[in-house]
Amino acid sequence: MLEGLGLEVSRACNGAEALHSVCADDFDLVLMDCQMPVMDGFAATAEIRRYEQQSGRAACCRSSPSPPTRCRATASPAWPPAWTTT
Structure with a gap:
């Protein structure tokens, strides 16, 4: 989808590759x-x-319905405080 908009996209197969990139x-x-193998997105x-x-x-x-405390613990800034989880 992003490439269709003319954006350059780089992919990683796991969290360790993402970190390296x-x-x-x-x-x-x-x-x-947040659920990648080797090293998850939180780590x-x-x-x-x-x-x-x-x-x-x-x-x-960050853009996933994960618990806000875990996102805050990794300093992910995009957790909207108005969202709630049950």
């Missing part, structure tokens, strides 16, 4: 799957946040 290149947007996001603090780069956003 984000640390090795510049991205305007990162869409993270990858936490590592990306550590990398961001060290390098001064920002890279992540």
Whole structure:
């Protein structure tokens, strides 16, 4: 879908690959799957946040109905506070 809009897309098969890609290149947007193999999206996001603090780069956003406490724990900024889970 994004490629159909003319955007350049980079894919990772697991969280470790996503982490490596984000640390090795510049991205305007990162869409993270929180249930990836090898390293899940929560762990990858936490590592990306550590990398961001060290390098001064920002890279992540989250879009999944995961519990807000887990998203906040990995410092994912996109959890809308108005959303609730049951």
